[in-house]
Amino acid sequence: MMHRFLSRRTLSFIYLAFLAVASIARAHVVPNMTVEAEFDSKGAYTLRINVDPRIFLASDPTSLPPVPASWYLGQTPDQVAATHEKAQQYLTSALGVLFNEQKAPLPVCKIQAMDGSDNTPLKADTQEVHLLATASGQLPAKSTIFQIDFAKDANTSLILLHSMAGKTELRPQVVFPGETSRPFQLQQVVAAVAPADAPVSNTSNIYLIIVSSVACIVVIVGWLLLSHHRHHHRAHRKPGAGKM
Secondary structure: OHHHHHOOHHHHHHHHHHHHHHHHHOOOOOOEEEEEEEEOOOOEEEEEEEEOOHHHHOOOHHHOOOOOHHHHHOOOHHHHHHHHHHHHHHHHHHEEEEEOOEEEEOOOOEEEEEEOOOOOEOOOOOOOEEEEEEEEEEOOOOOOEEEEEEOOOOOOEEEEEEEEOOEEOOOOEEEOOOOEOOOEEHHHHHHHOOOOOOOOOHHHHHHHHHHHHHHHHHHHHHHHHHHHHHHHHHHOOOOOOOOO
């Protein structure tokens, strides 16, 4: 499951952008969660949740330094199972899934450790270990709207991304404790998904955004230059030049 989570260039692009903004705004990294909600055309969904263990090890996650690999790798099988159970308990209490505004419990997650700096498999020299929790299920009949309900006592923030059949919605959102994410229209997304013989390229989506952004900048700069030229021309026009 991890390779599917890691191979999404668009998800990595957006996630790194959020981390860059966070690093500028804060002197140290504050733990948060990233949730990728993926839906397919057959009615199945998968939630991939990037969990910093500090959020379930302490009521104030910022009071702990990043957790190194040695903390996880040094555990016995029973201790690993207990760690995974703590993570599951936290996620169950903090995250609820809503379909057509009807709340459902979070499915039981499959949990594995990974390197928190680049989302690759855990290594002995990993400086910050995270857990990847994967929950899967089937959409209730006639579901058209999906949301995440984030508990008031959650001690972190949440970055949420949606995707449908490999097509990622480039509108990530930040959800704070006590909030419900904006509605994700499943019905509209299903209609917009390309046929199976015409796969969507996430790289092409990124290029399209870059090209569109550059085009907008060129238009704005051109408009400003034109306005400046007109103003300069009026300012230096001789008095009475326009009179017969």
